Amino acid sequence: MTTALSAVPATDALLGVYKRPPMEFVRGAGVELFDADGKAYLDFVAGIAVNALGYGDEGLERAMREAIEASLVHVSNLYRSAPGERLAERLVERTFADRVFFCNSGAEANEGAFKIARRWGRAMGGAAKHEIISLRGAFHGRLFGTLAATDRPAYRAPFRPLAGGISIMERDIEELEASLNSETVAAVIAEPVQGEGGVRVLEHEFLLALRELTRSRGIALILDEIQCGYGRTGTFLAHEQAGIVPDLLTVAKPMAGGLPMGAILTTKEIADPMQPGDHGTTFGGGPFLSHVALHVLERLSDPALLAHVKSNGAWMRKALQKMASARPAKIRAVRGLGYMWGIDITEPAKDVVARSLDAGLLVCSAGEHTLRLLPPLVMSRKDLERGLGILATAIG
Ligand SMILES: *Cc1c(COP(=O)(O)O)cnc(C)c1O
Numbered sequence: 001m002t003t004a005l006s007a008v009p010a011t012d013a014l015l016g017v018y019k020r021p022p023m024e025f026v027r028g029a030g031v032e033l034f035d036a037d038g039k040a041y042l043d044f045v046a047g048i049a050v051n052a053l054g055y056g057d058e059g060l061e062r063a064m065r066e067a068i069e070a071s072l073v074h075v076s077n078l079y080r081s082a083p084g085e086r087l088a089e090r091l092v093e094r095t096f097a098d099r100v101f102f103c104n105s106g107a108e109a110n111e112g113a114f115k116i117a118r119r120w121g122r123a124m125g126g127a128a129k130h131e132i133i134s135l136r137g138a139f140h141g142r143l144f145g146t147l148a149a150t151d152r153p154a155y156r157a158p159f160r161p162l163a164g165g166i167s168i169m170e171r172d173i174e175e176l177e178a179s180l181n182s183e184t185v186a187a188v189i190a191e192p193v194q195g196e197g198g199v200r201v202l203e204h205e206f207l208l209a210l211r212e213l214t215r216s217r218g219i220a221l222i223l224d225e226i227q228c229g230y231g232r233t234g235t236f237l238a239h240e241q242a243g244i245v246p247d248l249l250t251v252a253k254p255m256a257g258g259l260p261m262g263a264i265l266t267t268k269e270i271a272d273p274m275q276p277g278d279h280g281t282t283f284g285g286g287p288f289l290s291h292v293a294l295h296v297l298e299r300l301s302d303p304a305l306l307a308h309v310k311s312n313g314a315w316m317r318k319a320l321q322k323m324a325s326a327r328p329a330k331i332r333a334v335r336g337l338g339y340m341w342g343i344d345i346t347e348p349a350k351d352v353v354a355r356s357l358d359a360g361l362l363v364c365s366a367g368e369h370t371l372r373l374l375p376p377l378v379m380s381r382k383d384l385e386r387g388l389g390i391l392a393t394a395i396g
Pocket residue numbers: 104105106107108110139140141142191195196224225226227228252253
């Protein structure tokens with residue numbers, strides 16, 4: 001099964017919130033997409049870090065067929081469902097977590113994590129202990145709570161008032177030390193690698209200090225690994241590399257192989273105040289999704305895959321640094337790890353994105369002057385090298 005979509009003309013029937021290039025992808029194979037004219041595009045976007053296994057992956061497609069044949073598609077969360085229970089157990093085995101809640105997207109996972117953190121905050125310190133703090137450069141989603149935690153003025157301004165009790169602070173441990181009030185703050189949320197904010201890797205030193213600070217003040221630490229989790233940085237979860245343990249963690253993008261799914265992972269202690277009725281979702285963790293997600297979890301937590309991401313990521317660092325040092329007037333900085341890279345360029349990123357597209361390479365941006373590379377995790381070194389070659393020409 002390849003990704004066969006029907007060809008449709010450009011339409012104004014869709015809400016105009018995305019600017020899209022004119023061609024349409026009708027098929028995918030391996031790490032390439034093909035447009036209606038048969039032109040191939042090497043994919044350094046992977047559906048924004050979703051298609052970690054690329055296109056037409058045999059194991060993934062087998063899991064989808066099994067899910068159709070063997071499972072109910074949906075039973076609702078009113079009833080038990082074995083695939084979801086098994087998936088939660090596997091996630092608990094592989095991570096810090098004792099409890100898992102499934103939902104349908106990244107923003108929904110973060111909104112739920114805010115609720116769980118607030119419920120716990122209230123149990124610990126009363127109604128005043130409800131504030132959620134996010135960090136400069138953060139992206140946590142586009143719903144009212146997550147938008148309030150997202151540091152993008154242009155995304156926020158037209159939609160005020162946003163959810164209250166959520167504010168943004170500098171990524172600066174001294175400032176956080178001075179401002180985090182244990183009586184009013186329930187949780188701090190951070191992306192170990194900020195994605196939309198320009199691929200900014202939070203230093204291990206900062207993460208360790210943030211963990212220590214939040215722990216010592218009785219504040220929950222939520223890590224948003226919706227983009228950087230599930231193998232992308234070379235460990236199953238990115239924070240493992242800093243040697244810290246969060247209180248809550250959210251995942252989503254790649255977790256069900258392109259089907260919409262998210263999850264909140266947390267500890268028994270944080271989950272304890274949540275009672276039946278306190279949160280819910282119609283679709284989350286259904287049998288079809290969970291069966292597919294079990295397969296994806298096995299694949300993206302496989303030590304061989306993680307070693308491949310790590311070693312090719314180390315190679316990418318060198319290759320990108322070389323590309324940058326040969327173009328000091330065009331490339332200002334490269335940042336990232338594993339299969340997640342940002343390149344600050346002097347030109348508007350959208351111009352290089354467009355030239356790359358013409359040359360048969362998909363890249364996306366993360367801010368006006370930052371290119372973002374998120375190849376499928378199965379991409380070979382040879383294809384990474386080919387993509388970087390196209391990119392170097394497009395940058396000029
Ligand atoms: C994409 C993303 C989200 C939002 O996920 P949606 O599924 O689009 O709601 C939240 N946090 C991070 C870090 C993301 O990359």
